[in-house]
Amino acid sequence: MTIYEKIDRYKMSIDEMRPFEGHLLNEIKNYYRIGLTWSSNALEGNTLTLSETKILLEDGLTVGGKPLRDALEALGHAKAYDFMFTLLGSHRITEEDALTMYRMFYIGIDAEEAGKYRDRPVFITGSRYEVCQVEQIGVEMAKLFQWAASERNKYHPVQFAAQLHKRFVFIHPFIDGNGRVARLLMNTALIQDGYMPAIIPPVLRHEYISLLERAHDDQPFMDFIAERVLESEKEIMRLLHIPFPNQH
Numbered sequence: 001m002t003i004y005e006k007i008d009r010y011k012m013s014i015d016e017m018r019p020f021e022g023h024l025l026n027e028i029k030n031y032y033r034i035g036l037t038w039s040s041n042a043l044e045g046n047t048l049t050l051s052e053t054k055i056l057l058e059d060g061l062t063v064g065g066k067p068l069r070d071a072l073e074a075l076g077h078a079k080a081y082d083f084m085f086t087l088l089g090s091h092r093i094t095e096e097d098a099l100t101m102y103r104m105f106y107i108g109i110d111a112e113e114a115g116k117y118r119d120r121p122v123f124i125t126g127s128r129y130e131v132c133q134v135e136q137i138g139v140e141m142a143k144l145f146q147w148a149a150s151e152r153n154k155y156h157p158v159q160f161a162a163q164l165h166k167r168f169v170f171i172h173p174f175i176d177g178n179g180r181v182a183r184l185l186m187n188t189a190l191i192q193d194g195y196m197p198a199i200i201p202p203v204l205r206h207e208y209i210s211l212l213e214r215a216h217d218d219q220p221f222m223d224f225i226a227e228r229v230l231e232s233e234k235e236i237m238r239l240l241h242i243p244f245p246n247q248h
Contacts, residue, residue, distance in 0.1 A: 003226045004156050009245045010233040011195060017242060018194075028236070029085065032197055033057065036187065037077040040180045042202040046070045069109060076105040077180060084188045091152075093188055095145045098168070101184050105177050117141070118175040127213055131172035140171045157193035161186045162225035166215045186225070196232035198225050 001009075020028055038053040048056065048070050052063045057078050062071045080101040087097060103115030117137045124131060132140050144167050152160050165186035172178050187197040200208050208224065215221040237244060 003223060003230060004158060007158060007195070007226060007230050007233065010230065010237065013242050013245050014196070014233060014236060015194065017240060033078055033081050035199055036081060036197060037074055039199050039201050040183050041073050041077055043200060043205050043208070044179055046073050048074055072108040076108050079104040080184055084184055084191070087188050088192055091192055093145070093148055093185060095141050098181060098185060102174055102177060102181050105180060113175050117173045122172060122175065124172070129170070129213070131170065137171065137173045141173055144168060144171060157190065157195055158226050158229050159222045161189040161198070162222040163218065164189055165225070166212065166218070166221060169212060190229065195229055196236055198228035199232060200228055
């Protein structure tokens with residue numbers, strides 16, 4: 001059985017519990033709001049712990065001695081996460097959605113840059129590949145979301161989500177926060193198709209970055225994301241006491 005068949009088998013078991021409604025739906029959304037915000041920011045060097053992120057998002061309390069920027073990143077990411085759930089009624093993701101996510105994430109950090117493409121070159125430390133030239137960003141972003149609209153159904157939903165993440169990161173359209181927006185877009189695609197989000201814990205940062213660097217060969221990166229989706233499925237099944245399907 002491939003990992004994608006396994007994911008779909010687990011999804012069927014979870015789907016029997018759907019629709020998630022009321023208190024249960026809010027519990028699940030809040031659980032991943034904290035987990036995704038913490039892990040996505042931690043991958044980029046944010047020093048807040050999971051419990052500090054929880055206290056900040058739920059109680060509005062900041063932690064003494066931690067950089068203000070770390071708190072602003074957590075609050076901004078949580079806003080962008082909330083926006084992601086407004087996109088679940090449709091089966092499309094647009095360029096405007098990506099810009100909105102970025103604006104929500106970044107406006108508390110740098111209002112000048114929030115919600116617009118970078119106007120100066122950047123490079124990714126440790127990467128052998130160049131990102132998109134400034135003058136090409138608009139064209140490449142338009143092409144990316146045209147691809148997303150026209151080619152989405154040609155992929156397994158988890159493979160499409162991983163592809164969207166990878167292609168977005170290779171354009172690197174923003175001055176900062178590209179990885180976080182890429183992961184939000186990926187998870188939007190997953191949740192729109194009824195899958196659990198892919199959470200990449202900081203302990204897997206090296207593997208994640210090196211696979212992304214080598215993602216000109218797509219399969220290992222897509223399989224890595226698939227493993228993260230499968231882990232989320234197992235987690236939600238344990239939390240909701242859903243029996244695990246027979247593996248045979």
